[in-house]
Amino acid sequence: MTHRLYSLLAASMLLLVTFASLIWLADADFFKSIMAFFKGAFGGRKYAYLLVTISKAALITGMAIAALIAFRAGLFNIGGEGQLVIGGLASAFVAINLPFGGPAGIFLVLLAGMIAAGVWAIIAGIMKLWLGVPILVGTLLLNYPARYIASYFVSHPLRDISSGMPQTHLIEKSLWLPLIPGTRLDIGFIFILFVFCLVLIYCYRTVGGYEAKMTGLSIDFANASGLKTKKISLETLALSGAIAGLVGAIAVLGLHHRFTDGMLVQPLYAWTGIVAALMVSLIPWAVLPAGFFFAAIHSGASGMERTADVPKEIAIIIQGMIILFVASKVPTAFNQNIGDGK
Amino acid sequence: MLESIFDPAFADSVARISIPILLAALGGAICHRAGVFNIALEGFLLMGAFMAVLGSHFTGSATWGTLSAICGGIFMALLFAEFHLRRPGDPIVVSIAINLISLGLSTYLLRAVFDVSGVFQSDQIQKIALIDIPLIKNIPFLGSFFSGQSLLFYLSLAIVIFAHFFFKYHQLGIWLRAAGENKQALEAGGVSSKKIQFIALILCGALCGLGGAQLSISNVGLFVENMSAGRGWIAVVIVLVTGGRALPLLGLVFLFGTIDSASLRVQGFGWPQQFTEMMPYLASLLALIFVCYRKLKFEKNTRGIRNV
Numbered sequence: 001m002t003h004r005l006y007s008l009l010a011a012s013m014l015l016l017v018t019f020a021s022l023i024w025l026a027d028a029d030f031f032k033s034i035m036a037f038f039k040g041a042f043g044g045r046k047y048a049y050l051l052v053t054i055s056k057a058a059l060i061t062g063m064a065i066a067a068l069i070a071f072r073a074g075l076f077n078i079g080g081e082g083q084l085v086i087g088g089l090a091s092a093f094v095a096i097n098l099p100f101g102g103p104a105g106i107f108l109v110l111l112a113g114m115i116a117a118g119v120w121a122i123i124a125g126i127m128k129l130w131l132g133v134p135i136l137v138g139t140l141l142l143n144y145p146a147r148y149i150a151s152y153f154v155s156h157p158l159r160d161i162s163s164g165m166p167q168t169h170l171i172e173k174s175l176w177l178p179l180i181p182g183t184r185l186d187i188g189f190i191f192i193l194f195v196f197c198l199v200l201i202y203c204y205r206t207v208g209g210y211e212a213k214m215t216g217l218s219i220d221f222a223n224a225s226g227l228k229t230k231k232i233s234l235e236t237l238a239l240s241g242a243i244a245g246l247v248g249a250i251a252v253l254g255l256h257h258r259f260t261d262g263m264l265v266q267p268l269y270a271w272t273g274i275v276a277a278l279m280v281s282l283i284p285w286a287v288l289p290a291g292f293f294f295a296a297i298h299s300g301a302s303g304m305e306r307t308a309d310v311p312k313e314i315a316i317i318i319q320g321m322i323i324l325f326v327a328s329k330v331p332t333a334f335n336q337n338i339g340d341g342k
Numbered sequence: 343m344l345e346s347i348f349d350p351a352f353a354d355s356v357a358r359i360s361i362p363i364l365l366a367a368l369g370g371a372i373c374h375r376a377g378v379f380n381i382a383l384e385g386f387l388l389m390g391a392f393m394a395v396l397g398s399h400f401t402g403s404a405t406w407g408t409l410s411a412i413c414g415g416i417f418m419a420l421l422f423a424e425f426h427l428r429r430p431g432d433p434i435v436v437s438i439a440i441n442l443i444s445l446g447l448s449t450y451l452l453r454a455v456f457d458v459s460g461v462f463q464s465d466q467i468q469k470i471a472l473i474d475i476p477l478i479k480n481i482p483f484l485g486s487f488f489s490g491q492s493l494l495f496y497l498s499l500a501i502v503i504f505a506h507f508f509f510k511y512h513q514l515g516i517w518l519r520a521a522g523e524n525k526q527a528l529e530a531g532g533v534s535s536k537k538i539q540f541i542a543l544i545l546c547g548a549l550c551g552l553g554g555a556q557l558s559i560s561n562v563g564l565f566v567e568n569m570s571a572g573r574g575w576i577a578v579v580i581v582l583v584t585g586g587r588a589l590p591l592l593g594l595v596f597l598f599g600t601i602d603s604a605s606l607r608v609q610g611f612g613w614p615q616q617f618t619e620m621m622p623y624l625a626s627l628l629a630l631i632f633v634c635y636r637k638l639k640f641e642k643n644t645r646g647i648r649n650v
Contacts, residue, residue, distance in 0.1 A: 026454035027454070127631060131631050132635055133630055133634045134634070138630075141579065141623055144572055144620065144623035145623060148619055148620040155616070271438070271442060275438065275442070310454075311450050311453040313446045313447075314446070315446070316445060316449075317442075317443055320439045321439075323438070323439040324421070324436065327431035327432055327436055327439065328429035328430065
């Protein structure tokens with residue numbers, strides 16, 4: 001116990017030293033930066049920054065859930081970014097062309113994002129099962145085509161020429177996600193909370209969730225027990241992709257109201273989600289606090305950039321270091337030999 | 343149309359574009375052979391590219407820039423070694439973390455040290471000198487491929503040939519392969535496999551650092567945020583496809599270099615930029631599918647034999 005305490009202490013000290021020297025490099029005041037960090041993450045007038053953190057946390061948690069579902073089934077889907085982008089693009093496309101708005105319209109747009117991203121994720125599954133391409137590399141390499149396809153659509157066919165940016169037209173107001181009264185927070189985070197609850201039930205209480213976990217722990221055992229592992233893998237990937245697509249659709253309808261080139265890639269939502277899921281070593285309920293934790297780091301860093309002149313990329317460095325320390329404490333989150341393409 | 347793509351300048355650009363990927367892939371190959379599943383090549387490369395610009399800017403010398411790039415690559419490799427070899431971190435998780443740290447650190451330092459965001463360019467950045475080879479440069483087409491390149495080009499070609507024999511005959515090369523293929527045998531022979539893997543990682547870091555230097559202070563002479571832009575991942579795919587063998591690796595890298603620079607050329611014919619930029623990634627996906635499918639079929643066909 002004392003040993004664990006010491007190593008925790010040492011890790012925190014090292015993090016703090018890195019943090020301090022980075023701030024020193026940026027010529028900023030240490031205590032002012034710390035204050036700016038907490039204010040940026042949780043403070044602001046009428047807790048405005050806290051609300052930003054919550055809406056960011058919703059997107060990151062969503063991506064973490066998407067990663068978690070695939071990982072626990074032994075499918076190393078690190079193509080969340082591509083699925084997120086495709087989902088966002090599809091939902092923006094449907095939202096622009098939809099003749100009606102209101103709840104039914106919003107439902108349709110979200111569904112479109114989920115279906116498109118699910119199909120995108122299944123491509124990697126097909127490559128794995130029938131062509132033997134490792135999931136890890138297959139999903140990763142699909143990120144780039146997704147990024148460029150989206151970039152093409154928003155700079156050519158769907159482009160809003162008058163805005164001068166590579167982005168689509170603004171979506172009809174009736175399709176925007178409604179705001180929580182009295183705040184600037186949209187209801188997107190409620191959708192994510194709902195999905196989170198469903199996923200908890202799926203992981204802990206359903207046969208399908210148990211079978212997916214079994215496939216992840218030992219695919220040979222699952223096969224020997226008569227499970228249709230191919231079908232389970234494809235379904236799990238589709239589910240994982242669909243959740244990523246939902247996150248993309250929520251970002252489009254709630255946060256940005258249009259699709260701008262790079263808006264889902266640049267903030268590293270997908271990678272942060274993966275890191276959040278790994279940090280809690282794939283414990284389903286812990287994904288929510290982990291997502292909130294990383295969202296707080298990111299918006300705290302934005303606060304430091306605004307008031308203390310510390311570049312916000314400090315969040316990415318801290319995030320990487322945290323995951324390094326956690327990874328060294330939790331040897332393997334995966335029992336599968338994913339790297340060999342097995 | 344074909345003549346306007348394949349001119350001497352094209353041969354030159356194939357060579358220039360290929361070197362960073364070649365160096366990174368060589369580093370990856372060493373790790374692959376030594377049984378370290380290293381998919382942090384992207385991060386190593388990016389750190390090398392940034393440190394090259396940093397060193398070159400502050401010392402005004404390309405040599406120091408290149409050396410600092412090597413140090414940058416080795417630093418990230420040490421981080422990898424600490425968390426994967428000395429502590430029991432999962433290589434994939436450690437790789438993801440290192441890629442994030444490289445991206446964050448290079449962008450952060452770009453803004454903290456140079457006070458710019460996006461692109462950093464200055465007159466003080468010295469580029470690596472190009473070498474003209476007297477007779478070869480007069481050969482049509484191939485001349486501009488083999489002559490007038492940076493020192494790193496010739497160095498990387500030499501390393502490929504060296505690596506081929508190194509893995510086959512050199513004591514360390516054989517130990518490296520043993521660490522990857524049969525750890526227990528190596529340990530039984532009295533050699534620590536962790537030590538061998540550590541050496542492999544350091545070599546990989548140094549090679550990726552060199553690749554980064556080529557990327558930033560030879561090809562262009564400036565640094566852009568996230569400059570490696572997926573090249574490290576392409577190198578990872580090449581390593582997986584070739585199984586870390588040096589000569590096939592060289593061929594595949596030049597194939598990618600050709601596709602990449604051809605895709606730059608066809609932009610001139612009015613193809614959307616996004617489709618041409620996507621081509622290297624699609625090509626690596628296709629190569630991967632081809633190799634994996636053959637392996638899958640081989641395993642299926644020989645299942646009966648191997649089970650006997």
